[in-house]
Amino acid sequence: MQQLTLFPESAPTLPVNYYPEFLTLTEADELYQHCQELQWQQNTIRMLGKTMPVPRLECIYGDEGCDYLYSKSVLLKPLPWTSSLAQLRDRITAATGYSFRIVIGNQYRTGQDSIGWHNDSEASMGLNPAIASISLGSMRKFQIKLIGGKSTDFWLEHGSLLVMHPGCQSTHLHQVPKTTKVVSTRINLTFRPHIGGKR
Numbered sequence: 001m002q003q004l005t006l007f008p009e010s011a012p013t014l015p016v017n018y019y020p021e022f023l024t025l026t027e028a029d030e031l032y033q034h035c036q037e038l039q040w041q042q043n044t045i046r047m048l049g050k051t052m053p054v055p056r057l058e059c060i061y062g063d064e065g066c067d068y069l070y071s072k073s074v075l076l077k078p079l080p081w082t083s084s085l086a087q088l089r090d091r092i093t094a095a096t097g098y099s100f101r102i103v104i105g106n107q108y109r110t111g112q113d114s115i116g117w118h119n120d121s122e123a124s125m126g127l128n129p130a131i132a133s134i135s136l137g138s139m140r141k142f143q144i145k146l147i148g149g150k151s152t153d154f155w156l157e158h159g160s161l162l163v164m165h166p167g168c169q170s171t172h173l174h175q176v177p178k179t180t181k182v183v184s185t186r187i188n189l190t191f192r193p194h195i196g197g198k199r
């Protein structure tokens, strides 16, 4: 089983680690194919008194009852783990030591799909969650910054893993900005803990 070094020299000041070749090309291609069959939804979000479509498609799989509400507005109700997603969850746990109860998928259809600056601090994940993020398909820029600080860019490649360690969500914000470049679909899977539901 692949065991990751959690704090390599390359990113000593950020509470994240990036592993560009976590999956082999064949594994990443097969997983991308599997993700095409997941139940993607176009959700709506209420912000500043307005209801608008979330600028990406979303899906959620996980343990029964591990509902996930974000931005006090979007409620995601997990479908049961598929065997591919459960295998990937276990592999990431074996490599990082972190446990996960849900995976939220984001599908960025074009460069106009995005996620703005935010942290993932929903109480349902418990205190100081570790979040593991797999990227598939087109490469997109992921930016992370200390709150009030300068941002660092990561180009998240097909088959890569980005780990946001415990504490990251309290001190840092992250985003995947829109781009005017022509990009095709990118799929992102974020494995997260959850304190509710049934095991």
Ligand SMILES: O=C(O)CCC(=O)C(=O)O
Residues within 6 Å of the ligand: 104, 106, 115, 120, 133, 142, 156, 174, 175, 176, 188, 190
């Ligand atoms: O797509 C990504 O790499 C980031 C997704 C993200 O920030 C989130 O789901 O909270």
